[in-house]
Amino acid sequence: MQRRDLFRGAPLLLMARRARASSLSGYEQTARRIIDAALTDSGGWAKLEYFCDRIGHRLSGSKALERAVEWAAGEMRREGLENVVTPAVQVPVWVRGAESAWMMEPREARLAMLGLGGSVGTPAEGITAEAVCVENFEELEKLGADRVRGRVVVFNQPWRGYRDTVAYRSQGASRAARLGARAVLVRSVTPAGLRTPHTGALNYSADAPKIPAAAISIEDAMMIDRLCRQGLRVVVKLQMEARTLEEAASANVIGEIAGREKPEEIVVMGGHIDSWDVGQGAHDDASGCAAAWQAVQIVKSLGLRPRRTLRVCLWTNEENGLRGGRAYREWAGDSVRRHVAAIEMDGGAEKLRGFGLTIQGAS
Ligand SMILES: [Zn+2]
Structure with missing residues (x-):
């Protein structure tokens, strides 16, 4: 430039x-x-x-x-x-602290992640849970509490411009928490990223438990989505020291x-x-x-x-x-x-x- x-x-x-x-x-x-x-x-x-x-x-x-x-x-x-x-x-x-995310099953791979601004942290040992992957809030609601409770929800929402897509970053955690999710991983809100995760703020709703939330790269979100849609069991582990002082x-x-x-x-x-x-x-x-x-x-x-x-x-x-x-x-x-x-x-x-x-x- x-x-x-x-x-x-x-x-x-x-x-x-x-x-x-x-x-x-x-x-x-x-x-x-x-x-x-x-x-x-x-x-x-x-x-x-x-x-x-x-x-x-x-x-x-x-x-x-x-x-x-x-x-x-x-x-x-x-x-x-x-x-x-x-x-x-x-x-x-708000302090980020150390943070990491891994896919543990069906193979072990480190995910490119960034905790979302304002997120709470995980317990020191992290949160390890099966992932459920959705492309939009309608899919999440359709899964319902029975299939979301205790899981990590991965939002793989396609890019539809910043204004429409950012809702998953700002509201995704509380929408998933209402159904009992333990954490969320949100595809970065950007059209292209070369495996670079994008941070930004989230907004917790007063009527939902606060659960940890992180952005992952577009590539990682798409990979987890592909694996889930093949019917494979995908397990992820999230560790975040994030806290508000x-x-x-x-x-x-x-x-x-x-x-x-x-x-x-x-x-x-x-x-x-x-x-x-x-x-x-x-x-x-x-x-x-x-x-x-x-x-x-x-x-x-x-x-x-x-x-x-x-x-x-x-x-x-x-x-x-x-x-x-x-x-x-x-x-x-x-x-x-x-x-x-x-x-x-x-x-x-x-x-x-x-x-x-x-x-x-x-x-
Ligand atoms: Zn600005």
């Missing part, structure tokens, strides 16, 4: 906002300056590098996340952004360029500074943080002062709690009515394809 692709979107944010003006012509020259600066700028890339290579993953409750918060606030001040603050946010703390202190990071005409009106843009604990959280969402932050920084470095206040916010704890977003709403108080636009980037930093837009009151 070319570096400049990452940040091509930044000036467009400003252009989109300005499209509401009756005439765009007065902005053309300024917009061109911003675009030109963004296309040759490498400051956003440097920020992304720092997040990924110097800090690493930023799971809520980790020291790394708080280092990222401290570093970002310090950099914003050094760059001359105004009103830099780090309002405190209490965040949940006491909540910890974190913070949102906020910096601004105060508006020159309507400083009380706010355009906020940003990404989430936390990440999952595997990988470096580059796409999800250091890139969103870096792009939004650098867009504001470019406006600043060009000596421009927009009519309204331009605010960058790096929200904490999006992945497993959304506490940063909620805390921002509280922190903003009545000023939320004077937010004229809120722009979030959390879709990965690939070539820009467009923006999603929600307009309050629009039908």
